[in-house]
Amino acid sequence: MNMKKILIPFIAMVLFSASSASHAVFCKENDENGSVSRTTQITPSIIYVPANAPEGTIIWQSSPQTVNIYCYAAWIKDTISFWVNPDGVNLGSGVEPAIIYNGRVYTATSGSIPTGNNIGWKPATMRATISYSLAIIRKGPIPSSGSSVIPNYPMFQFDGKKGLNRDKGKNFRNYISGGTFRYTTGGCVLDTVSANKSVGLPSMPIIKTVGAKAGGVDFSIQAVCNNLARSVTFEFFGYADNSDRSQFQNIEKSGAQGIAINLATSDGVTIDPLGGSDSFRTVPAVGGTATLNLRASYIRTSSIVTGGPVSARAYVMVTYN
Template sequence: MKKIYQLVCLTLLLVLAQKSYALACKKDGTQAADVIMINTSIAVSNALPKDTVLWRSDNYSISMTCWQDRAGAGGEYVYFYLSPRDPGLTQLGPDLEVGIHLNGTDLRCTQLAGCRVQLPIQFQGCPWGSCTSQAQTFPLNFNFFISKKSPPSPGKEGPLTAVPTYPAFQLDGAGGMNTSPDSNFVMVLVGLNNMRYVSCSSSLSISPKTVDFGSINSTGAQAEKVIKEVPFSITALKTCNSVYGLNAYLKPVAATVVDGYTLVPNNNTSVGISLFKQPARTAIPFNKEFTLVERSSDQVVVNNFLAQLKWRTHQAILGKFNATATIDVFYK
């Protein structure tokens, strides 16, 4: 009986120790929840492949404060949990999945062990007393995206999900998520029921495929001075009369973006490239969604653009330069 008694006591101690590992995380130190609205309709071609990004939010940067909220806690890291209230990933139905862009990478719950990501925030433990004095505050930079979870499925029409509100992520410790109200910060997406299937997709063609500014005279370099402008066009084609529009999202490759609108080549920072939509010369942003094609039933739409090259410095860097931007397209 003595051995059994010791075993039972050990088991109880292990259970109690496991429960003592817990973190509290709040936005701005006090806020336990926030909401991001999807306030636009999103059209989806049923021919799109699995893992196609259907919508992407703006970039967000929030201040998070975490602390170990129970005495007796051991050391642990902060974890970023995706879909914290949907363990089976069934609430949105078979066609949708919410993902997060974190630390330069698109992350989906179905691709992560435990549907979580370890953040580089570590606590050394709080053996006794109040743990709030060891709280850590850090920035969290991210954007959301909605991904197609199913393969192409011809014939589907109508809403992709009837769920309007969906908890997207929660911060917590290694031992799992605390589901007590107001215990840990939860970000909620609202408006997923604005997504619907349409009967055909669009294809894009860019002419010319490469914008070539040719040779440039480095004499007289002056910051903000326009060097050259080259026109190009993007044509959208679709095979049906479904009424929808197209939004686009330009992401830099081998380049950085300054002021949100200027693409700077990595191999020559003395020049910058800006894009304008004609004929109104509307500036086109990078890393932010913009309207490419207005909603209509037109099967062919041609948009004219202008690529503008300008100096960023008073001293030219001699040699070749190149920069690329990929384009993500979202149906509206």
């Protein structure tokens, strides 16, 4: 019997499945087991939203916040960034959330706001200490009266510059809580000059002893009121000197060491940059204007001093009665 070989062709099929790597940055406070949230209580608890305040006016600002951030990247090279209003949720009528970072105001329309801290290509970690302030600014139409409770609200999320992490709950957020918006037809705001005032001090003389001051310059700031306010309270915040926490820190990179800025009222009482009882000054409103007279001086805060530039930044919040 003749046998024929029958060749049956086989077609080898290799199935390829495309997989998309999950490129993500995860950020927590302090370390890999740290918290992914912080809540800043609103003080004072009532935030007045005056209808006559120009859009962009800061109507509330927190004291300086500092967070030690720990971030992990999964196969991505990126820059750790702020994302304001990460959920795209309305905070309230006539207001908008913001942050103040390195002296500039940013909102959700800013997109990603780089902190300058980068993370590598391979799975890597990074740590950084980041300081900022939270803020609420005037924007959009508001009711002429009434009030609304401020929700427990995420002001920003730390994430990569390339976008927000799809996995919620794995990146650090700073929330605000505990306040009420009160809508008014008028209010008190810093005038245009005071809101962005720059005070120049003379070249720094030699200050021989710790605690001594020099180079003082007198100036004033004003709040203008479009209501029946009897008095205005100016509240100051800023970064405190490492050696003397009652003085404003020199924020110049490679600046003078052992030298800070003393901010005081005209009667010589030092203003506390850390939000204590000496951070408030209340003055009468006369004819719709409240004026606070101040003096800025160099002050020596350490036994060791080096030369270099000196500058400080003070933030001011205005409330009225």
